[in-house]
Amino acid sequence: MSDTTPAVATAPAVAAPSTAQKLTAEVLGTFILVFGVIGTAIFAAGFAGGEGGLNVGFLGVALALGLSVLVAAYAFGPISGGHFNPAVTLGLAVAGRFGWKEAFPYIAAQLVGAVLGSTLLLLIVANGPTGYDSAVFQGASTGYDELSPGGYGVVSAFLAETFTTAVFLFVILGVTSAGRSAASFAPLAIGLTLTVLALIAIPITNASFNPARSIATAIYGGTEALGQVWLSIVAPILGAVIGGFIFKAVFDRAAKLSA
Known part of the structure; x- marks a missing residue:
């Protein structure tokens, strides 16, 4: 007697990404970020270099x-988590969402x-x-005084970079929290948040x-x-640490208490 029980189709098991794949995804994702935003600033926004460009302006660079x-x-997030930013990596580690060994x-x-x-942009420009x-x-490049499009000083620049990055971490941690039914839309929320914050900053x-992004631009600027790049390293990292600490202390603690 033949077995007439229909076969149940099962999806093939997907192996977890290796460390090499995760790191390669971070390289490629950060490459896309820098090439996209700095390329727009150089070639399409009139303020980069003081003249020329297609004058997409601040709005174009923010977008x-x-x-x-x-x-x-969307392309690399499923592989590496889609950090593409040292401040994000450290903020996630502070919040307990990412291992310090991998950071x-x-x-x-x-x-x-x-x-x-x-460097690719440098070759095109050269x-x-x-x-x-x-x-x-x-x-x-990012900075203050001469490098600030609006002529803002170091205190204004430090406050802006610190607290916009903290807000950015709040959003990342919020939209990627466990139990979110719309997790597939997290990159959209994160991208739109960056656009708004860029319009401010x-x-x-x-x-x-x-x-x-700041180091990669400053080395050719x-x-x-180079003299001002310290602010664009310290302030975003401080903001990310603040954001990660507050989110873990307030929201993750509240979730554990209600469980």
């Missing part, structure tokens, strides 16, 4: 940042991806009609929120950009 993170998160390899991968993105000029990258600092 480029949000969209770059959005597409990178520093992630940060190294993000720096590699960011520098690859800015072979363009005017050749390489550090002022082009200085105009897209671009006139003040040129909008960093990301030490890797001359002594002024």
Whole structure:
């Protein structure tokens, strides 16, 4: 007698991403972010370098940042979690969402991806009609005083970078919390949040929120950009740590108490 029981189709098991795959995803995602936002600032926004461009302005650069993170998160988020930012990695570790042992390899991968993105832009600029000029990258670098599009000083710049990054971490932690029914829309919420925050911060600092993006731009932006890059490293990391600590202390504690 033959068995007439219909076979039950089962989805093939998917192996968890390896460490190498995760780090490669962070390299590629950060590359996309830097290439997208700094490329827009250099080639399409009139304020980068002081002239030229297609004048998409602050709004165009803010959208480029949000969209770059959005597409990178959808493409590589399922592999690595889609950090693409040392401040995000450290903030997630502080919040207990990411292991400290993995944090520093992630940060190294993000720096590699960011520098690859800015180096490719350097090669394009250097072979363009005017050749390489550090002022082009200085105009897209983050900072204060001379590097601030609005002429804001160091205190304003530090406050803006710190607390916009803290807000960014609040959103990331909120939309990726366990039990969220719309988790697939998390990259959209994160990308839109970055766009809004960039609209606030671009006139003040040129909008960093990301030490890797700032370092990758500053290395080709001359002594002024390199001299101010400390702020774009310290302030976003401080903001991310603040955001991660507050979220863990307030919301994760409340969730455990109600369980």
